[in-house]
Amino acid sequence: MGKFLISIDAASCTGCMKCGLACSELYHRAFNPLLARIRVIVKGEEAEISFTEECTECGVCVDQCFYGALSKTPRES
Amino acid sequence: MDWNGFAGNVLYVDLSAGELESRPLSRDLCEQYIGGLGGCIRLAYENITPGTEPLAPENPVIIGAGPLVGTSVPASSRVYGMTRLPQSRSVGWCGAGGVNFGAFMKYAGFDFLVITGKSDRPVYLDITGDAPVIRDAGSLWGMGVEDACRALWEKHGRPAGVLGIGQAGENQAAYAMAFVDRLSTMGRGGFGAVMGAKNLKAVIARGMNGITVADRKAYKKLTKDLFENIRNYPYLKEWQDLGLMKSLPIISKEEYSEAKVRRMACVSCPIGDKDIIRVSGLIATSSSAMNLYVPTIFGMKDHKEAVTLMTMLDGFAMDMFEFFAAVGFAGDLAVAGIISSDEATPPIDLTKFESMKIWAEKTAYRQGLGDLIARGLDAILERCGPEAAPYLPYKVKGMMPYAGPKAPLPWNLFGTMELGQILDPRGPHVGSGGSPTYFAQRPLEVFPKHLKRMGVPDDALDRILPGWREGAPTDLNIGRLLKYSHRWFTILGSLGVCARAQINRFYNYDLCSDLYQAVTGIPAQGSDLGDRADAAWALLKIINMREGFGRKDEEPPAKWFEEPPFCNYLTGKPITPGEVGVMIREYYAEQGWNPETGAPAMPAD
Numbered sequence A: 001m002g003k004f005l006i007s008i009d010a011a012s013c014t015g016c017m018k019c020g021l022a023c024s025e026l027y028h029r030a031f032n033p034l035l036a037r038i039r040v041i042v043k044g045e046e047a048e049i050s051f052t053e054e055c056t057e058c059g060v061c062v063d064q065c066f067y068g069a070l071s072k073t074p075r076e077s
Numbered sequence B: 001m002d003w004n005g006f007a008g009n010v011l012y013v014d015l016s017a018g019e020l021e022s023r024p025l026s027r028d029l030c031e032q033y034i035g036g037l038g039g040c041i042r043l044a045y046e047n048i049t050p051g052t053e054p055l056a057p058e059n060p061v062i063i064g065a066g067p068l069v070g071t072s073v074p075a076s077s078r079v080y081g082m083t084r085l086p087q088s089r090s091v092g093w094c095g096a097g098g099v100n101f102g103a104f105m106k107y108a109g110f111d112f113l114v115i116t117g118k119s120d121r122p123v124y125l126d127i128t129g130d131a132p133v134i135r136d137a138g139s140l141w142g143m144g145v146e147d148a149c150r151a152l153w154e155k156h157g158r159p160a161g162v163l164g165i166g167q168a169g170e171n172q173a174a175y176a177m178a179f180v181d182r183l184s185t186m187g188r189g190g191f192g193a194v195m196g197a198k199n200l201k202a203v204i205a206r207g208m209n210g211i212t213v214a215d216r217k218a219y220k221k222l223t224k225d226l227f228e229n230i231r232n233y234p235y236l237k238e239w240q241d242l243g244l245m246k247s248l249p250i251i252s253k254e255e256y257s258e259a260k261v262r263r264m265a266c267v268s269c270p271i272g273d274k275d276i277i278r279v280s281g282l283i284a285t286s287s288s289a290m291n292l293y294v295p296t297i298f299g300m301k302d303h304k305e306a307v308t309l310m311t312m313l314d315g316f317a318m319d320m321f322e323f324f325a326a327v328g329f330a331g332d333l334a335v336a337g338i339i340s341s342d343e344a345t346p347p348i349d350l351t352k353f354e355s356m357k358i359w360a361e362k363t364a365y366r367q368g369l370g371d372l373i374a375r376g377l378d379a380i381l382e383r384c385g386p387e388a389a390p391y392l393p394y395k396v397k398g399m400m401p402y403a404g405p406k407a408p409l410p411w412n413l414f415g416t417m418e419l420g421q422i423l424d425p426r427g428p429h430v431g432s433g434g435s436p437t438y439f440a441q442r443p444l445e446v447f448p449k450h451l452k453r454m455g456v457p458d459d460a461l462d463r464i465l466p467g468w469r470e471g472a473p474t475d476l477n478i479g480r481l482l483k484y485s486h487r488w489f490t491i492l493g494s495l496g497v498c499a500r501a502q503i504n505r506f507y508n509y510d511l512c513s514d515l516y517q518a519v520t521g522i523p524a525q526g527s528d529l530g531d532r533a534d535a536a537w538a539l540l541k542i543i544n545m546r547e548g549f550g551r552k553d554e555e556p557p558a559k560w561f562e563e564p565p566f567c568n569y570l571t572g573k574p575i576t577p578g579e580v581g582v583m584i585r586e587y588y589a590e591q592g593w594n595p596e597t598g599a600p601a602m603p604a605d
């Protein structure tokens, strides 16, 4: 279990992938949202956001979201 | 070679032979021309044989994305194209917010694509797998942009970047464009027609390679500061909410927020301005909702009808400004009896949806008079002869400059964007001429700060803004300033950063140099980046001079001086052809080009 509980508001997501860019750089030292532990898929007017099993809930992607589609609350230690 | 920032390869595709070859990217090209837009210009210089007809198989479609594209640098998404354009006949840059396409092309391993030849059947280029493949596009041919994108995403999976054309491009209408991920327009002047002439419906890209940066520590510091500046921008939320409606409010805020379904953004963009809206049950996607209401400028009153018409034009992937200019010109000629009423049936009426819907279809499918309209202003003029000339809208290199007192963007002050409509080698476009004159009659005292941000050196400021050192500028030299607009545009485009006002404001010349160096590891000290951008822009001019363009093609349209005329940016008095002539000479002189002919020195190789 990671440091944060991450919540999603897919209605605010723009598909900008800033979240995935940050995650991929953090864990792979290279930018590519397809390598990230967060997945964002825009289909028609809908956006879907999900996390892979490797997600550590470190919260770094949340800090990169400028649109309020991701938020985090610290977990009780 | 290990690359940072760049993917490191160029994909050459010969559609006639069905051959694909990946070649290593040239380090020289990156060092001399930065990449992205500059790289595309250099590849056009090497790959376009002078005299090549725009729709001939030999005319290449060149596509590129700069070294920052694919990284987290804010709004580093831009995609550029170069080809000889059918409408202007110039070799022109074509640019678009890259949505996913630019980044995903790089993740697939390619900084540039150079596509020549002509397939014997409709195809698309698939660069989503281990190796690029040319695939049959028989089932996609005839589809609009939205449907073609959806079909490709269903087949190849989401997310993936798609650059594709609609029916207008398939039928080689002179002002057909391409669309990026159904959201961004690319290539006024007929980029889509060139793809159509190759039987190339689309390119789809996705890959699992990552883009690395050379100096992570410097990169982190630079981007952290940049993110903070953007987060602290007092108008951030307003820009995110309103998009381009903030600067050009074509409908009320209330109507817009009711229609808005989702804000969309290109990869890495924190201030996205792309739209998905719903109007009376109709869903429309656009590079900005603002565009969807453009028919109201021409007098169409019903907003749902305006959006429906624009959705059709976007589906066909046809440039709205050129379409309205050509169809409006034909309509005026029909009223004047120069085009027969039999041909112009139903009557052409820009205010009526029923009329425009039919003429949009006739044009995209090139039926009847629609075929002539699809060939653009010059073709109409040629067929109808000199008696048609008085009815022409503004025209530069066969296209309509869309900023002017009687143009769709009714700007009447003559700043850099307006002058740029005759001096951009690609033909009329306001995109490359940005400067603080974009904001009408800003006080001159604020100019030095903005011009320094764009990298204008102090000695040039003396020529552009005399008196600035004393804090009281007395004049503004539009011709000389335009050189630095073009340079700043080339720097941003070559790096891959979006030039839109809400993005560009966070960037400055030194930051661009620092980011370039941190990402690529290629040194960019002092004036280097500007020199490289100047070299790229001069090469664009040279490529066009090779095609026979010269001083004669850079004359302002006579109609700019008729009532209501363009006015001097400072005094508000009508400008004269003589004043514009002086501005042109000064522009050439500031560029270091021949002040009479506008010819730059030839590059060494």
Ligand code: SF4
Pocket: A006, A022, A023, A026, A036, A037, A038, A051, A054, A055, A056, A057, A058, A059, A060, A061, A062
């Ligand atoms: S919480 Fe951390 S690991 Fe999980 S997706 Fe976000 S950045 Fe990646």
Ligand code: SF4
Pocket: A012, A013, A014, A015, A016, A017, A018, A019, A020, A040, A049, A064, A065, A066, A067, A068, A069, A070
């Ligand atoms: S969750 Fe936020 S950062 Fe990620 S794609 Fe959506 S808007 Fe962009």
Ligand code: SF4
Pocket: B075, B076, B077, B096, B097, B098, B099, B264, B265, B266, B269, B270, B271, B272, B273, B274, B498, B499, B500, B503
């Ligand atoms: S401002 Fe618009 S075009 Fe530019 S990067 Fe952002 S979403 Fe794309």
